[in-house]
Amino acid sequence: MNLKIRTMEKADRKKLIEILRKTCVFRKNEIAVAIELIDIYIKNPKQKDYIFFVAESNGVVAGYICYGQDNCTQGAYNIYWIAVSPDFQGMGIGGKLLEFAERKIMSRKGEIIVVETSSTKKYEPTRKFYLAKKYRAEAILKDFYKNGDDKVIFIKRLSKNNKKFMENSNGKMEKNVA
């Protein structure tokens, strides 16, 4: 598989929306918010609040990640969205997108990455994904989304050990930042 991670372009919009719908996990209102973020980036790719990268497998857009710094903090970043088309799930693409964003965040001196998800059964693979990528379920907000649907807040601290590990596993840390 020839995997390329690149910045998002306006032409990706339609495909990304299709991927969001195809995953079958996001509700309509969540997809609407995801599209809002896509449009913020398309309108102004230089803003730093919502940074997007797209994964292309053999020239086909397979997934994307959106992250940004929490502006009230010194080094906390949120992963706002990550989605891989079901046609490409389980092939390592989500992991590569996440690691790519982590390296970018480290190059910006980020210290902590936060990602939120739901406690429901349909998000079990997503929770396993974050755990596999060394995120820790740091907090649970009971019934946050609705009764019986908690918010699970995962975090990863970019400690010196983590940074060293990522430098070794990915060669030189990238100097170019989004």
Ligand SMILES: CC(C)(COP(=O)(O)OP(=O)(O)OC[C@H]1O[C@@H](n2cnc3c(N)ncnc32)[C@H](O)[C@@H]1OP(=O)(O)O)[C@@H](O)C(=O)NCCC(=O)NCCS
């Ligand atoms: C979560 C998601 C981004 C993962 O992307 P992916 O490309 O399928 O994940 P990868 O193939 O890179 O998997 C990385 C690791 O996560 C774990 N993982 C991924 N999917 C899993 C599943 N269904 N069950 C258990 N573990 C899983 C595996 O341990 C895997 O490690 P491995 O390389 O040892 O197999 C993707 O499944 C997706 O888009 N899901 C729907 C949208 C979503 O939930 N987004 C997050 C919103 S909070």
